[in-house]
Amino acid sequence: MATQKLLVLPGDGIGPEVMGEVEKIVGWFTRRGVAAFEIERGLVGGSAYDAHGESISNADMALAQAADAVLFGAVGGPKWADVPYSKRPEAGLLRLRRDLGLFANLRPAICFPALAAASSLKPEVVEGLDILIVRELTGGVYFGEPKEIVTLEDGSQRAVDTQLYTTGEIERITRVAFELAKTRRNKVSSAEKHNVMKSGVLWKQVVTRVHKAEFADVELEHVLADNCAMQLVRRPKQYDVLVTDNLFGDILSDIAAMLTGSLGMLPSASLGAEDPATGKRKALYEPVHGSAPDIAGKGIANPIATVSSFSMALRYSFKAIAAADLLDKAITNVLAAGLRTADIQSDNTHVVGTAAMGDAILAELERLSA
Template sequence: MSDRYSLLILPGDGIGPEVMAEVVKVIDWFKTNRAMPFDIQHGLVGGSSYDAHGTPLTDETMALAQSVDAVLLGAVGGPKYDDLDFAVKPERGLLRLRKEMDLFANLRPAQCFDALADFSSLKREVVAGLDILIVRELTSGVYFGTPRGIEADPTPGNEGGRVGINTQRYTSGEIRRVARAAFELAAKRRGKVCSMEKANVMESGILWREETQWVHDNEYSQIELSHMYADNGLMQLVRKPAQFDVILTDNLFGDLLSDAAAMLTGSLGMLPSASLGAPMANGRPKALYEPVHGSAPDIAGQGKANPIACILSFAMALRYSFAEGKAADQLEAAVQTVLAEGVRTADLMGPEGGQPVSTSEMGDRIVAALSA
């Protein structure tokens, strides 16, 4: 494995450059104080790339993303680009990265920091100490299956009508590789995987359950595996979320479940994510890390954005791309410390108030906590 850590930073649009600037402060701290050998390059994606090059992602930036150990992305999009042709909308740049890097496992942690437990829509006693990881298959399923499209409805009596078609499709190989990712992650956590699908009404769900069980029985029998219908799983997430450790699910249900889990924590500004692919020649996985929040153009440039989700995304990079688990723990603990002191960006200001800070001040406080 290479002794250098190569990173491509793509700040993107809206608040992306602001929150990414705080991540760079954190990276610089680890370079200076822990002698971590980061090689950093910068590029454009989304609307910023379209403005400069007429495309949301250039071939050169795509090639660079394929060559580095990890990509850190801020956010893409904004109303400025709403009237662009679909093929060059900012979001197409992000989707191209995911597709061409073959990032099949999306990791969405839902962690409730003690200082923010009252921000959840659920009672404190339900979410306090919550630590769930949702592993969502990202490159197949109904979002990518064919046939798809909108066409004339051929049903007799429905002349002049249309039909919308999307196909839910999974192969054994696609299911097995994301299942392995979930089991590997569970082995480093509390050793539990709950696989969610709709095997009661969908053949793809039957295959999902059978293949996940096969991987468990033949390769990860030491991990506790349970199965749950996805609709019940969503209900259980808001009833008793602490029962879960790692949730494994497909692309469509993962989209729904991860957004529901996000609200358990109280603020989108707190949620990181990782999208991982197969190992490269140096043993590190293809990887893209990004906060869950969007580009928030309404507050861009005002110093109101919460940089914590982007900073925690870098913590995930430390953990999953660079095997720097202790450093990731240290960074997460620094965030916890700052929040416990009552330091708050605008999105975290609740009825009890707190110390209001700007985006850059929050980054400075987290860096200071690293040094404490």
């Protein structure tokens, strides 16, 4: 059995707490012989800044480059509010995305049956929800240059962020979306702002061309990003795979997260290009939620998004589909049994802490495998 190298970067805030529960589950799958996982640990974000004066060290970046997958927790917090902009905790995550070439961010928004009532929308609107948002991750306004604040002659200031996309960047994320749609309900919705943005004009043109040339058997629709935001809270189940740029993907995926009941429920995968020789991709898996410094250290954070991120690693990096399905089923069953962390509690449920939720998922894995 080949050994799979996992780099664990817990980060800041609740990151170490939720990652601890994932490491228990990684250990369980190793003992069951699904794969031989070798775990290495590093620092990222504020913890890395405290230790090294950088948001991620070159040594830990080298570990990330060598890993078969990276498991990432969360970064940031008020402690580091005044560090230099280039060394802020979030810069560590941006460097990982850039240096590993992680251009495709997959964010599933699935409403577990037991959590339909926890959504801010009516249960009938979100019951059965299963959306996959495919966000371009290494281009657009977050990486475009120039990016600056300059002082003008009259003493006022001007801030500039550049929205920039090339044909190749749009083509590769579009292909990922269409390929994934073929494994689901065979529909892609492409969101941009071609009515006011030149980058949106190019985005729509390229998506249309790739669809016609390579994926004509997949249904395609174009939707303006602002209308898409409205539709996500009006009639979200109309979407299957939603592909969009870096900025709009950031916003739309957070909207979709709340449809599921809590940010604590949403995992994500960030994938690089496939190596033609090995078929492998650089990959980073992380929960969508942040570091939540207000509850850090209290043992009440929801670990499910991070656990589900490992399920995505099993699925996309290690091709262990049966194992991923088993872990997803264990999570579903635990929720159906009425166990909840504080962020998803409702009437007639039993509230547990971070470790107890992780233990419950482990116990259900054991029961399902008996």
